[in-house]
Amino acid sequence: xxxxxxxxxxxxxxxxxxxxxxxxxxxxxxxxxxxxxxxxxxxxxxxxxxxxxxxxxxxxxxxxxxxxxxxxxxxxxxxxxxxxxxxxxxxxxxxxxxxxxxxxxxxxxxxxxxxxxxxxxxxxxxxxxxxxxxxxxxxxxxxxxxxxxxxxxxxxxxxxxxxxxxxxxxxxxxxxxxxxxxxxxxxxxxxxxxxxxxxxxxxxxxxxxxxxxxxxxxxxxxxxxxxxxxxxxxxxxxxxxxxxxxxxxxxxxxxxxxxxxxxxxxxxxxxx
Amino acid sequence: xxxxxxxxxxxxxxxxxxxxxxxxxxxxxxxxxxxxxxxxxxxxxxxxxxxxxxxxxxxxxxxxxxxxxxxxxxxxxxxxxxxxxxxxxxxxxxxxxxxxxxxxxxxxxxxxxxxxxxxxxxxxxxxxxxxxxxxxxxxxxxxxxxxxxxxxxxxxxxxxxxxxxxxxxxxxxxxxxxxxxxxxxxxxxxxxxxxxxxxxxxxxxxxxxxxxxxx
Numbered sequence: 001x002x003x004x005x006x007x008x009x010x011x012x013x014x015x016x017x018x019x020x021x022x023x024x025x026x027x028x029x030x031x032x033x034x035x036x037x038x039x040x041x042x043x044x045x046x047x048x049x050x051x052x053x054x055x056x057x058x059x060x061x062x063x064x065x066x067x068x069x070x071x072x073x074x075x076x077x078x079x080x081x082x083x084x085x086x087x088x089x090x091x092x093x094x095x096x097x098x099x100x101x102x103x104x105x106x107x108x109x110x111x112x113x114x115x116x117x118x119x120x121x122x123x124x125x126x127x128x129x130x131x132x133x134x135x136x137x138x139x140x141x142x143x144x145x146x147x148x149x150x151x152x153x154x155x156x157x158x159x160x161x162x163x164x165x166x167x168x169x170x171x172x173x174x175x176x177x178x179x180x181x182x183x184x185x186x187x188x189x190x191x192x193x194x195x196x197x198x199x200x201x202x203x204x205x206x207x208x209x210x211x212x213x214x215x216x217x218x219x220x221x222x223x224x225x226x227x228x229x230x231x232x233x234x235x236x237x238x239x240x241x242x243x244x245x246x247x248x249x250x251x252x253x254x255x256x257x258x259x260x261x262x263x264x265x266x267x268x269x270x271x272x
Numbered sequence: 273x274x275x276x277x278x279x280x281x282x283x284x285x286x287x288x289x290x291x292x293x294x295x296x297x298x299x300x301x302x303x304x305x306x307x308x309x310x311x312x313x314x315x316x317x318x319x320x321x322x323x324x325x326x327x328x329x330x331x332x333x334x335x336x337x338x339x340x341x342x343x344x345x346x347x348x349x350x351x352x353x354x355x356x357x358x359x360x361x362x363x364x365x366x367x368x369x370x371x372x373x374x375x376x377x378x379x380x381x382x383x384x385x386x387x388x389x390x391x392x393x394x395x396x397x398x399x400x401x402x403x404x405x406x407x408x409x410x411x412x413x414x415x416x417x418x419x420x421x422x423x424x425x426x427x428x429x430x431x432x433x434x435x436x437x438x439x440x441x442x443x444x445x446x447x448x449x450x451x452x453x454x455x456x457x458x459x460x461x462x463x464x465x466x467x468x469x470x471x472x473x474x475x476x477x478x479x480x481x482x483x484x485x486x487x
Binding site for chain 2: 057058060061062065066068069070071073074077098099100108109110111112113115118161162163
C-alpha cells in the first residue's frame, strides 16, 4: 500500500463515494472520506483529492453549482492551486467546472459549463459503456495512458460547452482535451452512441490549471475490476473479460479504469 | 393571434429557491440584503396560428405536460410581442410584457391590488428600502422551439421556456438593486454569481426594477 493520502470529498447528494473510496484503496492509495461539514483545516495533510459522482445538493439550480460555492471546496481550491492533483468524476467534474478549476484560465473564473446532453436519438440522462482514448500527456492523470479503453458514462449534463469558440479552439490547441470518446479501436467517435452526449470534439475529460486538475465525465471506479466489464464488449478489454469468464480469481484482475485512480501513487516520495 | 405567457408557481416550498437563497446569503455574502427569492417557471407562446385565447387556456391547463394541478398554480396572460426575438438577441425585451389575465387558479389575480400583472403574480412581501428584480433565464443555444405536438390539434407556434428568478433586495436605489442582482445572479466566477450560467443561459429583465413599499 502506498503512503499517498488522498481525500474523497463528499457533499450531500453524492452517491459514489463508497465505491470510489474502495477502488482507490484497491489501487494502492490511502483514501479517506472527508465530508462537507467536517472542520476542513486538515486538508493540507492530503496529497490529492477526488470528488466522486452523484447529485450534490440534488443538482439544485444546476449540477455542481452549490457544492462549488461551499467552504470545503474553497479550502480544496487553495490546496489544488499549490499543485496538488484533483480528479472530478461526473458530478465531481461538474463541480470543478462550476468552481472555475477547469479550464482555470483565470483564478476562479467560470469559462465553461457542462450543458445538458444534446443528441438526436436521445435527450436527458443516459448511461452506457463507451470507449475513450487519451489524447494528451499534459495532465497528471493521463500521463501514463496510451491506449483506448472502455468505461461507463451515466449523466444528463455532460457536454463541455462554452459560448466562446475562440477559447474552445485555444483549449483544443493546448491539449486540454485529454480524454476523448472514440470507437472500440480508438478511431474517432461517429456521433451517438460513441459520443454519448453530443459534446464538441468528443471531449470526455478536460484538464485544468497546470494539468493537475481533471474533470472526467465517465466513471473509472465502475471499471476498476475486470468483472465489472460486460462480456460483449468489443476490443482487447472485451477479449480479456470473456477469457476470464467463470474464473473468480481472474475476474478480480485490474480493469481499465484503475489506471486513472492509481495515478495518485506517482506522488509517493514527492507528496505530503 | 397575440402572444401568450403561461406562468407556473409551485404549491409546495421551492427547495431550489431555498437552497439558492441560503447560498447567496451565506457563501456569496449577500446576508440580510436578500429579503426574498422566488423562482417560477413559464412559457411564452408566439406565432400561434390556430385557436382562440380560451382554447389556448384549456390547452395549457388540461392538455400540456407543463401544468400539474397537484404541484403547481398557474396563470395565462396575453403578452406583448417581441420576447422571442429578444431571446434570440434580435431586439429588446417588450415593456410592458404581460397584458390582461386570461385565466388562473389563483382567484386573487382576478382583481389584483396592483395594476401591474407581474407584481400581482409575484405577490412579494412589502418591505421598506427594498426593490424587486425579476430576471428571466432561458436556454442559450436554442431558446425558441417549435411547439411540441399534441397540445392543440393542428396548432402551429413557437415556445420560449424560461425560469423567472425574482430577488427582493435591500438597496438604496433601484440602480443599486439591479447592479447587486446581476452581481449575485450571473455565475461568472467561484465567488461571484449563482442563479444563471452565462455559458449556457441567456437572460433578460422581465420588468423594470420596482420599489417594494411597506404598507
